[in-house]
Amino acid sequence: MAQTPWDKLVFTLENLPQERFKRFKEKLNKLEVDSYKPIPWSQLQDKDAGDVANRIISNYTESVGINVALRVLHSIGEKEACQDLAKALGIFQHTEQPMETDQRDGQHFVDRHRAALIARVSLIDPVLDELLGDGTLTQEQYDTVRSKGTCQERMRQLYDCVRAWGKIEKDKFYQYLLEENGPLVRDLENN
Structure with a gap:
């Protein structure tokens, strides 16, 4: 019998060391995801x-819940x-280096696809968390962006910061977008 996403999530969580599993639950409890309330x-x-896998899927739905679990694993350093x-x-x-297609005609992917990213990115909060965590965004910039109501407003505000970034910061932004909004990024890359 084929394994379900729930089975695969349970397997992953069962194989975390006890202390890391506790950290996973703590982070999950504090996580804000768009219109969903934290568990x-x-x-x-x-x-x-x-039980935790059941709670994730019942709280977020299967597809969103799996993305939430991936996000929490990544944020606690369980990248493998x-x-x-x-x-x-x-x-x-996941690739460690940005894909070769992130720059074309001297224009970075995040610049070239600004309008589409503003309109279509649905998971912006985990991207913001990563940008704050690696020092690309200051706490003040992060708070300003997070204060906006919709994903589109947050993306517009974030792009005020992007204008001042160099290639390294834009590569990080691209990588986080790829991790959290992979289908969208791949669709834009193919156009």
Whole structure:
């Protein structure tokens, strides 16, 4: 019998060291995802991998929940577990270096596709978290962008910062967009 996404998520969570699994649950409890409410700590605290996977899927739906789990794994430094789960699910292939197509005619991917990214990016918060975490955004910039109501407003505000960035910062932005919004980025790359 073929494994379901739930089975693959449970396998991944069961293989985390106990302390990392606890960290996963703590991060999951604090995570804000668009219109979804975080999972209450009481529903995570003493739960095993199967219970946590059930909670993720029932709280977010399967497709959003899997992306949430990937995001949390990545944010707690479990990049290998994140990559293995993504690969098992066929979601995306993470690459350490930006793809060769990120620049064309001297224009960076994030500049060339500004309008489309503003209109179509649906998972901006994890991208912002990564940009803050690696120092690309200051806390003030992060707070200003996060204060905007919709994904489109947040992207427009973020692009005020992007104008001042060099290739390294734009490469990081591109990589985080690829991780969180892979199908959109690949669609834009093919146009």
